[in-house]
Amino acid sequence: MKTCPSCGTADMGFDSRDIPFNYKGERLIVEQIRGWFCSTCSEALFDDGEGGRYAAEIDHFVKMIDSTQGEDLRRIRRKLHLSQKEAAQLFGGGVNAFSEYERGVTKPAKSTLLLLKILDKHPDLVEEVRRYA
Ligand SMILES: [Zn+2]
Numbered sequence: 532m533k534t535c536p537s538c539g540t541a542d543m544g545f546d547s548r549d550i551p552f553n554y555k556g557e558r559l560i561v562e563q564i565r566g567w568f569c570s571t572c573s574e575a576l577f578d579d580g581e582g583g584r585y586a587a588e589i590d591h592f593v594k595m596i597d598s599t600q601g602e603d604l605r606r607i608r609r610k611l612h613l614s615q616k617e618a619a620q621l622f623g624g625g626v627n628a629f630s631e632y633e634r635g636v637t638k639p640a641k642s643t644l645l646l647l648k649i650l651d652k653h654p655d656l657v658e659e660v661r662r663y664a
Contacts, residue, residue: 533567537574543567550575552589555600559592561585597635605633607651621657621664622646 533543547563564585566577577585608618608629615629622628622643631637639647650657 533576535569535572535574536576538569538572540569540571542571543569543574543576545578548575550585552592554593555596557592557596559588561588594635597638600638601633601635604629604639604647607647608633611650611654611657613657621660 532541533545534541535543544567545565546568547565548568550561550564552559552561561584564575564577564581566575566581568575608615611618613621615633616626619626619628622639624632624639624643628637628639632639638644646660650660
């Protein structure tokens, strides 16, 4: 047993655990991370090298989710028959906005994302958007 740096009780035991990580509604389980886990609070101290493995898996997962969302934005834009430039003119964000969103470099504002989701379901409304843009 080891004393927990977070809650101060001597309730930390060495173990291997699956650590869940949530990002944008998707869940990754990083399997069998070795380390000290507190049974009083939720503190965890990863064993040597495990922090790096955890960080690498999370990093890969986040990039994968971001690129998936970028591909989804590209699909919606094409469905609306808009070039990246036209899409930026309609939705704002600057001339390179859609190029960056679609590559997962930056994220669109939540309002842009919501509007695109609505247009994905009702593509005919893009004409209405054009009128107000
Ligand atoms: Zn604790």
